[in-house]
Amino acid sequence: MASLSFMIKEYNDYYIIDFKRPVRKFSSAPFNGGVGTSLRYINRTVNLNYNDDPSLEIxxxxxxxKIDLNGTVVTLTAVPVSQRVIKSINIDKYKMESVITAGFENALSIGNRNNFYGTVNIAVITDMPLSDAAAINLMQSITEAKAQAMNDLNIMDKKTGLRSPGTSTDTVNVFIDNFNMDIRYAGRLTDPGYYSSLIVYDSIIEIYKRHYLKL
Structure with missing residues (x-):
């Protein structure tokens, strides 16, 4: 059975995903995002009025x-990180796991630049041997799944009244515990794209129904 070696450490206002060894990263996080390697990922709750320079404040x-800055990817959210949803799936001999928090108050339609609080932070960890191009393709599949979930939930931009594909501060973070690059594609017709889309879509639907449906 496939397995991933990371550990999630929980604290009051953040959690750390400790990969235990260097993994490949593809991330739009505000701190240590980009392409390279990572040792850990942190998702952290901040105040609704947070207006600091993220690079300095983080x-x-x-x-x-006392957390090492090197190899630490950090994302920020206004929602309690305790609301995260974790899903995992086995794909042949490999495994994929997602850890997601989502806030929807900042939902924006295309063309609107108003800014409220709310962020969707998506972390996907896998040991599939994705090439760099496939990893970026996977980020695209994940983003499409998030947008589809928000569309199906009928989440609207409060200013324009149009459906929103996301918020203005969403992040996608892909971590690959495999330095081989045999898989060249990860669009939604491929196994990595198909299954990542499912777990991301289901997670966002679950978060909304659990925490926002009755608001």
Whole structure:
């Protein structure tokens, strides 16, 4: 059976996904995002009025909590990180797992630049041997799944009244615990794209129904 070696450590206002060894990263996170390697991922709840320079404030947060800045990817959210949803799936001999938090108050339609609080932070961890291009393709599949979920939930931009594909501060973070690059594609017709789309879509639907449906 496929398995991933990471561990999730929980704290009051953040959690750490400790990969235990370097993994490949493809991330739009505000701190240590980009392409390279990572040792850990942090998703952290901040105040609704957060208006700091993320690069400086997050650095201070890591130093204060004695967390190594090197290899640490950090995302921020206004929702309690305890609302995260974790899903996993086996794909032949490989495994894929997602850890997602979602807030919807900042839902924006295309063309609107109003800014409220709310962020969808998506982390997907897999040991599938994706090429760099396939990893970026996977990010596309994940983003499409998020947009489809928000469309199906009829989440609207409060200003324009149009359906929103996301918020203005969403992130996608893909971590690959495999340095081989045999898989060249990860669009939604492929196994990695198909299954990542399913778990991301289902997670966002679940978060909305559990925490927002009755608001």
């Amino acid at each position: 650095m201070e947060f890591l130093i204060r909590n």
